[in-house]
Amino acid sequence: MIQKVFAMAGAAALPFNTTAKDTSSGHNISALEAREKTPIKITKLETFLVKPRWIFLKIHTDAGVVGLGEPLLEGRALTIQTAIKEIEPYLIGKDPRHVVHHWQAIYRHAFYKGGPILTSALSGIDQALWDIKGKLLNLPVYELFGGPTRDRVRIYGRAANAEDMK
DSSP states (O other), X not given: OHHHHHHHHHHHHSOOOSXXXXXXXXXXXXXXXXXXXXXXXXXXXXXXXXXXXXXXXXXXXTTSOEEEEOOOOTTOHHHXXXXXXXXXXXXXXXXXXXXXXXXXXXXXXXXXXXXXXXXXXXXXXXXXXXXHHHHHHTOOHHHHTTOOSOSOOOOOOOOSSGXXXX
């Protein structure tokens, strides 16, 4: 386990090659495309109940990357834990990078849609899957959502009196 952690940390610290060879066509592809083509599967969903009323979710992959989420519905941690256990068979063996596909499949492919229990469980799963995707692509999450919207932010100061405004 410790060896695996150090191996992952060492691999993350190394600069990755910007081009790779696609073995099927022989064309050069970017490292990002190569990472997207690497097979990865969800292996386990693990929940942690924290007293008095919290629950946290950890999604494990066969690549050793884990994602964290908080599927909380105030005062219903055990109910959410059960909902996640019911969703788990669907996710095991699936690619965690298809976040939106999994969200749609879990939410829409049930006879009864939505509700606070399902959406709370789904929110924690969604957070954990985005966490995994960000770690796999070595990008901060805001880059996954389109990047920053501005370079600078105007800040207004506050003066206690007229003398401070000069």
